Amino acid sequence: MLERPASGTRALLVQVDFGQGGIEERLSEVSLLAESAGATVVGVVQGRRQAPDPAHYVGKGKAEEIGLVAKMNEADIVIFNHDITAAQQRNLERKLNCRVVDRSALILDIFALRAKSHEGKLQVELAQLQHLSTRLVRGWTHLERQKGGIGLRGPGEKQLETDRRLLGERVKLLKDRLAKLERQRSVRRRARERRDVLSVSLVGYTNAGKSTLFNALTKAGAYAADQLFATLDTTSRRLYLGEAGNIVLSDTVGFIRDLPHSLVAAFHATLEETAAADLLLHVVDSASEDREGQIAAVNSVLEEIGAGTLPQIQVWNKIDATLASPEVQQDACGKITRVLLSARTGEGLELLRQVLTDVALEHKAALAAASESPEPF
Numbered sequence: 001m002l003e004r005p006a007s008g009t010r011a012l013l014v015q016v017d018f019g020q021g022g023i024e025e026r027l028s029e030v031s032l033l034a035e036s037a038g039a040t041v042v043g044v045v046q047g048r049r050q051a052p053d054p055a056h057y058v059g060k061g062k063a064e065e066i067g068l069v070a071k072m073n074e075a076d077i078v079i080f081n082h083d084i085t086a087a088q089q090r091n092l093e094r095k096l097n098c099r100v101v102d103r104s105a106l107i108l109d110i111f112a113l114r115a116k117s118h119e120g121k122l123q124v125e126l127a128q129l130q131h132l133s134t135r136l137v138r139g140w141t142h143l144e145r146q147k148g149g150i151g152l153r154g155p156g157e158k159q160l161e162t163d164r165r166l167l168g169e170r171v172k173l174l175k176d177r178l179a180k181l182e183r184q185r186s187v188r189r190r191a192r193e194r195r196d197v198l199s200v201s202l203v204g205y206t207n208a209g210k211s212t213l214f215n216a217l218t219k220a221g222a223y224a225a226d227q228l229f230a231t232l233d234t235t236s237r238r239l240y241l242g243e244a245g246n247i248v249l250s251d252t253v254g255f256i257r258d259l260p261h262s263l264v265a266a267f268h269a270t271l272e273e274t275a276a277a278d279l280l281l282h283v284v285d286s287a288s289e290d291r292e293g294q295i296a297a298v299n300s301v302l303e304e305i306g307a308g309t310l311p312q313i314q315v316w317n318k319i320d321a322t323l324a325s326p327e328v329q330q331d332a333c334g335k336i337t338r339v340l341l342s343a344r345t346g347e348g349l350e351l352l353r354q355v356l357t358d359v360a361l362e363h364k365a366a367l368a369a370a371s372e373s374p375e376p377f
């Protein structure tokens with residue numbers, strides 16, 4: 001449904017500074033997003049504003065500059081690293097004479113490229129249709145207001161109604177199928193819970209190194225790459241920890257700042273699985289300039305999916321790039337807060353294994369104590 005930038009698509013990036021800071025990091029992130037979608041970045045236009053312009057998002061002069069740079073660099077698309085309204089998109093496309101894509105559409109696009117499992121594909125399609133349906137409605141009201149409905153009645157209106165109805169039917173079908181898969185999944189999860197195995201989820205910003213760490217710990221061949229959203233489907237593996245026995249470790253989809261809401265909604269089953277863990281290992285790219293911003297973005301998605309209060313230990317990954325030493329850090333009460341390691345070189349991996357072993361042993365002891373204590377009735 002959404003047009004996908006074909007590989008080799010020449011993209012011009014637009015980043016507007018509203019005084020929120022971290023512009024360099026935002027620019028390098030959107031470049032990586034564009035490349036992850038298969039595009040080649042041919043230029044960047046930056047601007048500065050107090051607030052978005054209602055009609056064109058950017059001002060008139062800036063729009064002209066974007067048009068010029070796009071033409072000069074033979075750009076096929078202009079990517080705004082912002083969410084723009086359907087009306088702004090239409091106005092811009094007309095003005096720039098070039099296809100315009102916003103940040104949400106770009107992220108949805110990458111998810112569409114990456115989805116492998118049946119469930120993942122259904123979730124992405126649902127998110128795309130929901131993104132589209134808000135645009136149909138918004139586009140409609142916008143035109144209605146402008147032209148008092150004239151020119152929108154008759155066959156055109158019928159077409160829009162039909163599109164909306166078909167869209168609604170497809171959305172309902174997808175939701176039903178996903179609900180069925182979710183029921184099956186919760187049966188599997190209950191079976192796992194009955195075995196009283198500690199379940200640990202790797203969560204974190206996209207590209208932090210979750211899959212690399214997952215592979216290093218479990219020797220599984222999960223796909224790890226220098227791309228955003230390399231992982232979409234949750235993979236779980238048993239991890240043997242000697243005296244503590246087995247735990248279940250899950251590799252999950254990465255988070256990003258301003259994750260499109262339709263995606264969070266469509267992926268809520270996958271995300272809920274994250275929320276069902278006993279412990280979260282929050283993997284952080286400690287070498288990123290935007291480290292603190294990424295940690296905050298991940299914690300806010302965790303809150304959104306009801307996982308904000310789960311026990312969490314941060315794993316500061318990529319210490320080979322920061323030259324820090326492997327280390328376990330604790331707070332004033334002795335609670336473990338951080339493990340510094342490198343999933344790539346393996347430095348500090350043993351420390352993390354030991355931390356997990358201790359948590360698993362505590363979990364076992366707590367379960368044993370609970371089963372020994374008399375039933376409440």
Ligand SMILES: Nc1nc2c(ncn2[C@@H]2O[C@H](COP(=O)(O)OP(=O)(O)OP(=O)(O)O)[C@@H](O)[C@H]2O)c(=O)[nH]1
Pocket residue numbers: 204205206207208209210211212213223224225226227228229230231232252253254255317318319320321341342343344345
């Ligand atoms: N220097 C360095 N690079 C690392 C380390 N761990 C992972 N990487 C690199 O970081 C990039 C992302 O790694 P992934 O494991 O795919 O990251 P992820 O968190 O699973 O990413 P998504 O699945 O896209 O959310 C890859 O290029 C890895 O090689 C590390 O310890 N040091």
Ligand SMILES: [Mg+2]
Pocket residue numbers: 210211212223224230231252
């Ligand atoms: Mg991954």
